[in-house]
Amino acid sequence: MAAPKKGRRSPGGQGRPGRVLALILIAMVALIGGMFASGDTTPRLGIDLAGGTSFTLEAKNEPGKPNAINKTNMDTAVGIMDRRVNGLGVSESEVQTQGEKHIIVNIPKGTNAKQARQQVGTTAKLGFRPVLTSAPGVKSPEPKPSASVGDKDKGDKSKDGKTKPSASASASASPQGRAVTDALKADPSADPSASAKGDKAGSDKKKDPKAPTPTPTPGDVAALQKQLAALDCSTPASRAKASEAAAAAKASDPIVACKTDGSAKEILGPVAVEGTGVDKASAVIDTQQGKGWIVQLKFTKDGSKKFADVTGKLATQQPPQNQFAIVLDGEVVSDPSVTSSIAGGQAEISGGFTQASSRDLANVLSYGALPLSFDVVNETTVSPALGSEQLRAGLIAGAIGLILVVIYLVAYYRGLALVALASLLVSAILTYTIMVLLGIALGFALNLPAVCGAIVAIGITADSFIVYFERIRDEIREGRSLRPAVERGWPRARRTILVSDFVSFLAAAVLFIVTVGKVQGFAFTLGLTTLLDVVVVFFFTKPLMTLLARRKFFASGHPWSGLDPKRLGVKPPLRASRRPAAPVDPKEA
Missing domain, CATH: 3.30.70.3400 (Alpha-Beta Plaits)
Structure with a gap:
């Protein structure tokens, strides 16, 4: 004989309700533990x-x-x-x-x-410039005339046996890299005398390969070297002054700039890739290679080609000429090194980022430049006095509504009210902890409309319990005992609950998309609590009812259980119709 097929178990967990209850309790403990571990146990509040x-x-x-x-x-x-x-x-x-x-x-x-x-006020003038020379951020001593730093005859040998270009002594002993003159000659586009307009016009025409390469004048090179030696990046005031001067320079001009932390100062070549070439930037944590927080860049079609060209040239150079500087408003926010040409329009920046610094960089790169410049003309502190009074009034109204719901449940459902109250408590704990954690992780803040959304959710959650309880009572009115009534009433109640919650969630989603400002807080809270209602009903209320149906107090229909057959007007028990017995063949003696 074929083995009998096992019946399917519903998501409510009537087969092993204890395991389902243990699962949701473990999730609650984990959320509460995460909340206390973060050190913040109260939700963030909005400005109101x-x-x-x-x-x-x-x-x-x-x-x-x-x-x-x-x-x-x-x-x-x-x-x-x-x-x-x-x-x-x-x-x-x-x-x-x-x-x-x-x-x-x-x-x-x-x-x-x-x-x-x-x-909010940053104009976000962004450019990718090759690094020509790098030096510590402090002011360099006056250079003394002498022979070149590297041995003119032998040269400095690198690991691969190639000879490094030696720096000129006139650039001072502290900067690292090749002579500024050589660096500027390496790229014909690096003519400091060329204007931005001329650069643009020239890019539309094909270059004559026989045309002579523009050479910077000694005065330009000397001015850059003198500017680098005199620059002091160790104080915020000096960095601000340097960034203002660098930001005012033309894209086709080399500049001298400080790193944002003041640790280094650099001579940078002309802009190789404009900031408009960045299509999107995002801050993510690298879990595969252990780089920590990184910034991922996605370039436009034109920016991707330019970035591939410049990284291909930089990859053939020795440090620090294999680095490109990301210059934001005249300051070097990052100067990563390049080991190979980066094609495909995607790149990542890594090295020493924190979550905040990587997010700030990605944030400015993603959202681009403002069309206008702005000055802060007034700054004030907003008092929460009016909002606190409204919040107090709203919480009082919510408490009154909750008390009325509890009185109704106890008066009408009696023992079943304990199930509803326990489910409401679980839903409240999940909502509270998730809001606290969202405030920590995403900066979600509760405002008055969001609090209203949480209060409205009490009615939605209670409605789900009532639907399920009424389905069970309908089955008992048909003459069934409690245990089969709990299981037979669940599929019908489940469909009704899912349809009702889907409509509520759809309304919340549409409201969140089409509105702005504080109304979005109401929509977000309403949608979140609607999803939690489904979780609580499926993974707490249903398994709890399955367990209680095995207890004598509820199974026997105690008058205070809320399932008293007399009060429900139970019909006579269902009886299976008797079928006529089949004829039996007489047995031979």
């Missing part, structure tokens, strides 16, 4: 509940663009600023225009206001 910082930015016209301040550019700037602030992990921020040339930015408490102010 916790206060924060508000600053006003005033737009100013760029040189040569007298009519740049218009509605289109202001709206574009608002969109970029909003994405930049949220890219810092700040949620529920407010960025909006005021008048014709002002933008108001509200940042919730707990955010680095100084960092946010720098991010």
Whole structure:
């Protein structure tokens, strides 16, 4: 005989409900443990509940663009600023225009206001420049005339046996790399006397291979070397002055720039790849090679070709000429080395990044340059007094609503009310811990509409329990005992609960997509609690009912169980119809 087929078990876990309950309890313990391990046990609050910082930015016209301040550019700037602030992990921020040339930015408490102010106002003039010479960030001593650093006859031998180009003594003893004159001659496009306009015009025409290579004048080279020696990158004031001068230089001119941390100063060649060549940048953690936090870059079609060309040339050079500097507003934010040509339009930057620094770099690179320049004209601290009063009133209203729900459940469902209350408690714990962890990981902040969404979710969650309880009671009215009633009522209740929650989640998703600002907080909380309702009903309420159906108090229909057959008007028990017995052949004696 063939073995009987095993029946399918529903996701509710009626086969082994204890394991399902243990699974969700373990998940709860893990979430709570993660919350306490993070050191933060309270959700982040929005600016309307916790206060924060508000600053006003005033737009100013760029040189040569007298009519740049218009509605289109202001709206574009608002969109970029909003994405930049949220890219810092700040949620529920407010960025909006005021008048014709002002933008108001509200940042919730707990955010680095100084960092946010720098991010939203940064013009993000980005360029990839080859490194020609590198030196420590402190001011170099005056160079003394002498012979060249490297042996003129023998030269410095590298590991592969090739002779390194020696630096000229006039560049000072501290800089590393080849002579600036040689470096500038290596690339015909590095003519410091060429203007940006001329560069662009010349790129459209084919270069004559017989044309002489432009050579920088000794005065230009000497000026760069003198500027490098005099530059001091050890103080913020000197770095700011140097970055201002470097940012004002033309893309076709070599510059002298400081690293953002002041550890080094460098002479950089002309811009090889413009910042507009970057299509997207993101900060991720490298788990495969253990590089820590890295920044992944994706270039446009034109930027990809230029980046492949310049990295191919740099890969043939010795350090530090095999490095390219990522220059943002006149400061070197990173100067990675290149070992081979990087084709395909994708690259990554690694080395010493923290989560914050990698995210900041990716954030600015991703969202591009502002169409206008802005000055911070006012900065104030926002008081949470009004929001706190509204929150208190909302919490009182929510508590009253919860008490009324509890009274109704106890009066109508009696013992089953314990199941509903336990499920509500589990849902509340999951919601709270997840919101705290989202605040830590993603910067999610609760505002007043988000709190309203959590209060509305109480009714949605309670409705799911009521649907299931009524299905069980309907089965008992048909004359079935509790254990089969629990299992037979589950498929019908499950379909109803899923359809109801799907409609609620769809409404929350549409509301989140089509709205902006604080209303998105309401939609996000509503969607999150709707998903948690499904988790709680499937992995807690259903297995708990399966276990309680085996207890005498509920199985016997105790008057206080909420499943009393008399109160439910039970019909006579179902009886199987008797079939006529088949004729039996007489047996022979």
